[in-house]
Amino acid sequence: MNPFPDDIFTEPEDVDPDTLANLGPLAPLAGVWEGRKGIDLNPKAEGPERRAYLERIEMQPIDPQPNGPQLLYGLRYHVHIATPEEDTTFHDQVGYWLWEPKTGLVMQTLAIPRGQVALAKGQGQAGDATLVVRAERGGPGYGICSTDFLEWAFRTDSYELEITFHADGSWSYVSDTMLAVRGQAAPFRHRDVNRLTKVGEPTLNPLARIARGETPHLKVHGLG
Numbered sequence: 001m002n003p004f005p006d007d008i009f010t011e012p013e014d015v016d017p018d019t020l021a022n023l024g025p026l027a028p029l030a031g032v033w034e035g036r037k038g039i040d041l042n043p044k045a046e047g048p049e050r051r052a053y054l055e056r057i058e059m060q061p062i063d064p065q066p067n068g069p070q071l072l073y074g075l076r077y078h079v080h081i082a083t084p085e086e087d088t089t090f091h092d093q094v095g096y097w098l099w100e101p102k103t104g105l106v107m108q109t110l111a112i113p114r115g116q117v118a119l120a121k122g123q124g125q126a127g128d129a130t131l132v133v134r135a136e137r138g139g140p141g142y143g144i145c146s147t148d149f150l151e152w153a154f155r156t157d158s159y160e161l162e163i164t165f166h167a168d169g170s171w172s173y174v175s176d177t178m179l180a181v182r183g184q185a186a187p188f189r190h191r192d193v194n195r196l197t198k199v200g201e202p203t204l205n206p207l208a209r210i211a212r213g214e215t216p217h218l219k220v221h222g223l224g
């Protein structure tokens, strides 16, 4: 049964401009975070390599996003990771966290500078203690797209992220990316774990600031 309305163009009216008040299960993620006890397991020719890392994540609210009748609220995020040993970036990732209040649909988009993107999905409601999203290679929707070299050498078959919210306001994650590494018989579980503590508050999304009287609107969008 098709869950979508026949009218694919008409957008919702009276949309609340204040994204921070409408993030549902994503609300505990808004802000700036640091985690200094990250552990990564990655594939090397000699076998799995275990590395410690430090992480900074910025998650800022975006304006409400209608796809015709579908209304999404969300956060734009940037993950930046380094290690004590190396000057260079260890991992970098950008994307959006999105929530559809009407259905509880949760989405995470991710892009990493390896020539790889994914769209993962889950379900959630305000107050949930955990959040799980998953993407699988091969689907028309909610898939993983990789550059040819990765498809050939490190085929990425699935990505799953489980977030747990803690009573003190911090949160932790377990990220499992399953890789088919060329020349290695068994699938490789590329696991990353960390716990994030808040180091900064989120800012308001542009539409919320405009609704509170900030003008001119282009200046609020940084285009004034």
Ligand code: HEM
Binding pocket: 040, 042, 043, 053, 081, 090, 091, 112, 114, 116, 118, 150, 154, 156, 159, 175, 177, 179, 190, 192, 193
């Ligand atoms: C905290 C998160 C993550 C960290 C710290 C991390 C770190 C790493 C590291 C250190 C390697 C080994 C290659 C190298 O030294 O550059 C690696 C390989 C890889 N990672 Fe991640 N990764 C993370 C998350 C992800 C995610 C979410 C994906 C995709 C959905 C991904 C896809 C890959 C792939 C395909 C490889 C194999 C490429 C290669 O070894 O050259 N990683 N990652």
